Amino acid sequence: MDELAQSDPSPAAETRWALARAATLCEQRGTRLTDLRKRVLEIIWSSPVPLGAYAILDVLRDDGRQGAPPTVYRALDFLLEQGLIHRLATLNVFTGCRRPDSFHGGQFLICRDCGQVDELNNPTVEALLRAEAASRRFDALSQMIEVLGRCPECRREAESHAR
């Protein structure tokens, strides 16, 4: 199980996996993945790049659903609490989490050019940071790592244009 989290499935399959996983997790936890929350999660997973709250709101309105900013932000807060999405603070956007089973700090490679993100999972880095915090008697509650740069595609693109 969870094979889809490891391989490289189609976006649609990935979205289906994420929604199913979310439903199971919320069931287990006794939290309610309502239609609205599920739809917001789906919108996030369906996008090739992370979306901002207002972009999500636009999609909801295209759905014909009524809504205002709080509608989206409340759904996002729920999804964040459940560890189903991450917020990329440097860009004010939200992206689906590929390992929602275990709460963890976000580790991201973010392409400055196309906006695509890649979620890392480096336990060594997480442990080192926890140790640093502990050595200073700091009670670490969450970690956020955002590496900005250029993804392989945009890199190639830029290099070909440079000639």
Add this chain to the structure above:
Amino acid sequence: MDELAQSDPSPAAETRWALARAATLCEQRGTRLTDLRKRVLEIIWSSPVPLGAYAILDVLRDDGRQGAPPTVYRALDFLLEQGLIHRLATLNVFTGCRRPDSFHGGQFLICRDCGQVDELNNPTVEALLRAEAASRRFDALSQMIEVLGRCPECRREAESHAR
């Protein structure tokens, strides 16, 4: 030299050191640390907690100086470019850099309760992240690490109240 960056001097001494260091660096680089930029840097260093752009603007206005948001943001942009300050994206605030001589990614412990921050300097973490990026053919330009939690003081405070 730079002994103040290592020890634990008074806030005022720290501010003086930061301003002197900034002046030297800008001189060397041929960039202009104008009165406005110097004052913004001073405001940032003088505060026990990182300040947002509008809080800085309020201080400038208290100075009697005229100003609007762009005034502050432009000064902040300059200081960021020069590596004299960092921006904490999770809180939309700015804090002085303790090692402005070498450009580097930010590594911070941020207290959720009192807002105080502690800048780390863990080359291992930085190297690991660079390696992760490189292994994915990602061209890393900058890193930002923000660990949110509770500082020792607020931790003690909370524990004493818990009883």
Add this chain to the structure above:
DNA sequence: TCCGTTATGTTATAAAGTAACAATTGCTAT
């Protein structure tokens, strides 16, 4: 089915950041 809780709708506003253009300042070359 009643009631308390949780979730959503709605209006208004706060907070953060930027675009565009005008005025000023500082530097350089005559």
Add this chain to the structure above:
DNA sequence: ATAGCAATTGTTACTTTATAACATAACGGA
């Protein structure tokens, strides 16, 4: 000196992001 150019700052207006406050609706257990 001073004209001319570039960099900095002033100013107005606006966009984007996020939240407060209160009303309505849906859900779930007695």
